[in-house]
Amino acid sequence: MLSHQNFILRRNLSLTSFNGLRTVFGQMAQRVGEVKLFLSEDVLSTVTVRPQQIEEKFVLLVSEQFSGLLVGTQYLEEGQWEDPEDRLYQIGLTFAPEAIAAFIAQLSSLLQDQPLAEPTLQQATQILRPNDSNLQSEFTLSLLEIITLEGRKSISEQALYPFVSVCQPVHEALEQQVEQERLLNQVTAHIGQSxxxxxxxxxxxxxxRNFLQAxxxxxxxxxxPLSSVKNLEIDDSDILSFYRLAMKPELHPEAAQLIRTENHHQLEQDFEQEVSDRKIWGRITYEARYSDDIPSVLGFSEEERCFFYVPNCREKYRKGFTLAVKDIETAYIFHPCLLSLMRSHQVRAKLVVPILIQEQLWGLLIAHQCFEPRQWQEKEKNFLSHIAEHLAIAIYQAQLYAEVQQQKQTLEKRVIDRTQELHDAMLLAQSANRAKSEFLATMSHELRTPLTCVIGLSATLLRWSFGQLNQKQRDYLQSxxxxxxxxxxxxxxxLELSQLESGKTVLNISEFSLSQLAHQAINNLKLKANQRGVELAIAVRLDPKNDRFLADDRRVQQILYxxxxxxxxxxxxxxxxxxxxxxxxxRAVLQVEDTGIGIPEHQKHLLFQKFQQLDSSYHRQYEGTGLGLALTKQLVELHDGTIEVNSTVNVGSIFTxxxxxxEYLIGEKTGANSSSYNKERKLVNLKFPAGRIIVIENNEETATLICEILTAAGFQVVWxxxxxxxxMQIEILQPLIAIVDFHGKEIVEQIRNLPKMQDVKILALINKLQSKDxxxxxxxxxxxxxxxxDLLHKVELLMTNKIDE
Incomplete structure (x- = not known):
């Protein structure tokens, strides 16, 4: 806090009168010609890292002919208006050199991180002396005029109070507030629409710009981001420390001695190179001007070293700091580089607020007054901050949209690549399948023909008379x-299994007697059972009305066999x-029970696999390739049936x-065209078809439950x-089903009104108290x-309807 004492004048003034005194100080600065120091509180806002410490307004003028200090502290009397123009300031005014020097000393302590500030302040202190009498008289007359007008205004307001309306300032403030809210709503709506x-x-x-009249x-x-020196990260304060140390070695004699060693030139070069490397902070990307007379700065990039002498400049803005500069001529007195930069682009006053995205500094929103100073009002600062917050939302939203678009393009490319891979794999599989079919067709002819001769001729020889063949020869022929x-x-x-797997097997549906089919199967294997000493029995529990059945009788007989x-x-x-x-x-139930060797529990999974036998030296004594049960399972599933097995080692097994x-309809579909049959079966048996589902739910627990259930079932789910x-995301994702936490018909109408979304299936989640109407x-x-x-059942029904369409 900047304390003040020994003032020759202390009293309360309105903001208007206080600013009038500040103007008189500015006129005196022009009047005296060469000014050593002319400062206001604006200079602190550009250099201090803790601007909240500044609780007062001040004007300080130091020259060889005239010096003065004006300090004002704001306070609010009971019943005063909140409008800044109606607030009072307790002011202190002094021309005493010792009081001004004490104030400069306090100011110097706040500006200790500024390498250019202390020399300037010391020089100003050295020239302090009593003011020129003529200039002092001139200033005193201006002061008396302001104080007199303040008194007259107070008396006039008290006399006219019963007759003068006090509503006009309130009305104007309300109009400005309404206009501000309207503009905020326009910006917000525009962000939401685009x-x-x-x-x-x-x-x-x-x-x-139009609203602020900037x-x-x-x-x-x-x-x-900032670069580094020799791969070591440094910040602005490091550079400032180096130059401050070089300018004031008496403060740090040991460090100064180190700089004066033979390596100090290299150290200085490193810092100079760092500053040179940090040329570009950013650039001006958008601009609006009052007229073409205002020079354009669009595309300007900061290539100077100016901002490196402002300590933690970017960090201040990252923490939400707002910079209001009424006049650059007084605010940047300790920043000649920045002052020159502002002058070159015709900037006299400026208001700066940060644009923060995810607590990171993205940019700055800056208002310029080009031809004259401007006192920025608190409501203007707040308004520009609100606009910056809304723009930050728009920028973040656009970044997310760009990421979604990029991900969409990436996914589309992956889908295209994967589709091509699958297409190539399908062509290879089709080629391999054709080769296999051709091979099996060839083998069917080449193997069956010689086997027919072997079986036929051996049977013929076995029918010859016993005398013509001895027993050994007969045994050989039988083998x-x-x-x-x-x-x-x-x-x-x-061959049968190959046809089943390739989809070429079709069901030839007919009506037949289950009991006759069962007895025929027993008769066909009775001889084989007798040869092995196994009893073969049958138990048919069917009445005449249930004996007739529709299926492929040849395939059913093969299953029993x-x-x-x-x-x-x-x-x-x-x-x-x-x-x-x-x-x-x-349903017809066929069950075969034996009293055989049984199947161990850990080997049951091998039962219906092709070319698999239970791997045991005991079991390997039984002939066979392991195709029988695999073929049986395929034939059962071809009828949309199921097969189960229960077995106990050394007790026996039961296959059911x-x-x-x-239906005859299926036979008609598949009998003439096997490919159409396979396609039809695929659609009918597809329990969880592929397809994207979106979930619109603001309750995290409910949404997580839905996503886990559907993801485990094989669906693609987006929450x-x-x-x-x-x-916008719904349009991009193009879902088949939308699961919506239903609070009103608006969201359903919004989805239905989206292009290409009229056919999306909508499943509403409602409370039992809500009406279904x-x-x-x-x-x-x-x-x-x-x-x-229940959720899976609903989704399956909706997805099936979608496929059928």
Missing amino acids: LELPVILETAVQQV DRLLIYQFEQ IHDNGEHLLELINDI NLLSNGIKFTPQGGRVTLRVWREGD VWLPKQ LLEASTAM ILKGVNDYLFKPFLPQ
Whole structure:
């Protein structure tokens, strides 16, 4: 705080009268000619790192002919208006050299970080002497005139109070407040309507300049961080410390001695290079001018060293500092570089507020008065700060939008690349599949033809009379015949499985008797069971009304054959294999139970895999390639059925098959065109189809639950927090389903009004107290709280409808 004492005049003055005295000081500064020092409180706002310490206004004039000090402290009497023009200042005025010197000493302590301040202040102190009598008389007459007018004004206001309206100042203030709110609303609305940052900023600077009636309004955008010296980060205070030390070695004799060593030139060069490297802070990117007579500074880049002598300049702005300079001629007296820069661009007064994004300094919003000083009002400072806050929101929003666009482009490129990869892989798979089909077709002919001869001729020889062949020869022929049939069955299984996997197998639906099919399967394998000493039994629990069934009878017979053969093969001599058949509604149940070796629990997962047998020396004694059960599972699933197994080691196994009743329609679809059949089956069985889902929910716990449920089910889920800002993202994402926390029909209408969003499926989350009658435009709804299976069921239904369309 700047204390003052020994003033020759102390009294209370209005702000108008106080500013009049300040003007008289300015006139005296021009009157005396060569002025050693002319300062106001503005100089402190440009140099101190703690501007809140300044609680007073002052004017200090020091010259060889006339010197004076005016200090004013604001205070508010009870019942006074809040308008700054109505506030009173307790002023102190002195011309005494000793009082002025004491004030300069206090001022010097606040400016100790300014290398140019102390020499100037010391020189001013040295020339202090009593004022010239003529100049003192001239100033005193001006002072008496101001004080007299102040007294007359006070008396006039008291006399006229009952008759003079006091509403006019209030009315004007309200009009200005309304205009300020209107402009703020315009800027805010423009930010919400557009993501084009140049349009927003260009419009904002023009409108704000008009409102402030400033000569020039601009946006200064920072471009790059400060560099370093020899890879060591330094800040402005380091440079200042170096030059302050060089100018005042008596303050730090040891450090000064170090600088005077043989290395001090290199140290100085390092700092000079650092300053040179830090040429560009940023540039002016947007500008609005009152007229073409005002010189343009658009595109100007700071290439001077000026700002490096202002301690922690950027840090002050990062913390929200607002700089108001009434007159650069007094504010930058200790900054000749900045003063010259301001003069060259015709700046007399300026108001600067920071634009902060995520607590980082992005740029500055600056108002210029070009031809005369200007006292910036508090409401003008607050207004410009509010505008800077809204612009920061617009800039951050534009940055996010640019990131989303970049991510979208990246994702699109990845999708294109992945699609091409999948296409290439599909072509390779198709080529391999064609090669496999051609190979199997060739093998079908080349293997079956010689096997037919082997099996046929061996059977013919076996029918000859016993006398023509001895027993050993007959045994050899029987072995050839049996192994040929086994090899033929193996080849048929491989071909059948290959056709199933390639989608070329179709169901030939017909109506048949389940009981007859079951007995036929038993009869076909009775001989094989007898040869192994295994009893084969059947239990059919069907009445005549449930005996008829729709399915592919040849495939069903193959299923029974494989299961029964498997049971016979793994059942020891003296064991039993039983076939049971019954109906459960529209499903036929086929069950094969054996008293065989059983299956260990840890090996059950190998049962239905191709070319797999249980890996055990005991089990390897049983012939086979492991295709039987794999083929059986494929045939069951071809009927949309299921197969299960229960087994206990050394007790036996139970295989149970459930086959649903087929429809003739499916047979008609698949009989003539196998590819259409496969496509139809894929659509029908697709439980969780791919597709993007958006969730608009401002409750984090609910949104997290929804996202986890849907993500685990295989969906792509995007959570949008606020409905008011979600429309642009919805257009970009193009979702199939929107899950909305329903609070009103407005959000549904907004989504429906978006281009290409009329067909999006909307699932509303509502409370049980809400009426379902308000759900206009919603495809379905779900009460909160909800169960995961209910959510999945709703989404599956909506997604299926989307696919069907």
